[in-house]
Amino acid sequence: MLAIVSAPTNLGLRPPEPGTVPGTAKAPEALREAGLYSRLAELGARDAGTVLPGRYVDDDETRPSGEVRNQAALVDHARRLAERLDRVWTAGAVPLVIGGDCSLVIAAGLTDAAPEGRGLIHVDGHTDFRHPAISDECARVAGEDLAAAIGLHWPAISDIDGRGPYFDAERTVHIGCRDDDPNLERVRAAIGAVAPASEVILHGGARVAARVREVADQGAGYWLQVDVDVLDPEVMPAVDAPTPGGLRADELVALLQGLAPRAIGASVTIFDPDLDPDGRYASLLTDVVVNGLSELGAELGDEI
Template sequence: MNILTPDKDLVVLDAPSNLGLRPLSPGTVPGCYKAPWALRDAGLVQRLNAKDAGAVVPPRYVATWKPGDGVRNGPAIAAYARKLAGRVERIRADGGFPVLLGGDCSILLGPALALRGSGRYGLAYLDAHSDFRHLGNSPYVGAAAGEDLALATGRGDDYLTDIDGLRPYVKDEDVIVLGVRDEEDLQDFSDSGLTFIPGTDIDVDRAKDVLVRDELDGFWIHVDADVLDPAVLSAVDSPTPGGLDAAQLTELLRGLLALPGAAGLDVTILDPDLDEDGSQAALLADILVSALS
């Protein structure tokens, strides 16, 4: 196993894409693309003593979409995944531990593609929602931020799921999903090979069984801010009651990051437009600093 654990070589890279989200209301643009700025304004890069890798600028967001159009902004997402993958590959080649600041959940395709190009990697997926919508369980696909786990595991259009002939970027048996709390979402996993632990259960030993195996070269950690309870952090597009508190998320991340093979982390979905005083960005920054330091 190629072991890389977070230390002085933390490298922060902005991935300010909102391409995978629907507008919250007509005529608006999802504000999560501003999240990297909000987290930086909370001092995240300096507090982590991290190297600054700048940003990967996404293509223009197009709001118009109707059922039957396929994945919203799909070709742009595929192009962005390639660019992001290249930057993640360079960070890792230089010995860095990438910390990606999104943006929406579709940015996961970038690091998933990068890691797949160098071996077989697992995925710890922390989210309030399954993000597992595909034509096998839904009448149509739409916003990739609700489909990114399906796309990463090879379910969807070839141009998104088979970039460079590498489908699937992550095998079902190499994924553990933590934090999903909607029963309908959980049903999406019933016929898959994905391991999932619902709600606020924290079981790093179970995660270790999935993520630390001889056949894996390591694993990536995806953190959707909505894994936190809305009473703790509500500045997300789809807040769902019953989530983790700040201490629980910090504990979970510390446990995952302590496992051999942790290869990088992304954090997504914080919407600064819904966080007028910046307090929720500051809280999320505190959690990341506590977990990564």
């Protein structure tokens, strides 16, 4: 059974403009209004509630060096979301987290009830691999979450409660960045497998899914993080950093259908309703999630 967890956080993002607040916190309710929750309920999913974040603060002028934006609130939210995920798994369900921004992947690494040795499949239009060893620009976890997930960030983010690295780099996969991503070669060298968007477009989502499952799934399944900016901006412009060269909706659905059955859970992130005034992109994303993720965890059985 799927259990839908709302995680309306924007803590990992930079403000769209000074003094403003990113709109991703509105995504769960916008998708509820678009019918996502009711359509999944018709397939047997239950609503597992909401984990609210702390208040977003544009603290660029006051934040100490060596600290990310909204750090204390982000860590607190990750801990509380991890506790909610543990309760879902203990109840025998599979969590589908509707975010929010992609710093949510940290919570999946802080859980106790998930299988040991779980992998990570990170689907994103960017590598999200900025980290202190290669950049002086570290400040927002939503652009640094893959690096944090495998232990390449400041310990306050990548080693919360001594739990890092949250995922084994050899069992971590990235799918969806563009061929000109500045960190593509670094990511290839650091993790188990990489499939840029161009590979999915060329070979198809089902074929790419079959290849990367062998890396991420060593019998314990994997967490599936899906950032919707993997879609081309002509398809999904309602994101904070739209980048040409992404997938069509049907290509993403095929990829997710190939990945979902062995996933112990998933998070869907970075949709910004402030950039979707008439709701058309919320409806599109609802179709993608229902068609792509309704079989989440279906092949795992008693493994979770």
